Amino acid sequence: MLLSAGENLMPEIVSIAEAARRRAKKQRSEARDGARGKTLCRRGFHKWIIDQRKQFDVRDGKLVTVRRCARCDAVKSSLD
Numbered sequence: 545m546l547l548s549a550g551e552n553l554m555p556e557i558v559s560i561a562e563a564a565r566r567r568a569k570k571q572r573s574e575a576r577d578g579a580r581g582k583t584l585c586r587r588g589f590h591k592w593i594i595d596q597r598k599q600f601d602v603r604d605g606k607l608v609t610v611r612r613c614a615r616c617d618a619v620k621s622s623l624d
């Protein structure tokens with residue numbers, strides 16, 4: 545989309561500004577949840593949350609806690 549605010553009529557400027565605001569908001573949201581988080585994940589700083597569905601798996605007679613990364617869906621488990 546080609547935008548040049550100075551050449552547009554007022555109603556279009558308003559709608560374009562609103563669209564730009566929404567786009568910027570969406571991009572900020574994606575940046576917060578996406579790129580920055582995945583950078584952390586690539587460096588090994590995952591955002592581990594306990595996977596409730598698998599929290600009570602048992603392996604070799606021991607309780608297994610399964611943690612899943614909220615950002616990239618990586619999984620790790622530990623014997624607690």
Ligand SMILES: [Zn+2]
Nearest residue numbers: 585590613616
């Ligand atoms: Zn991750």
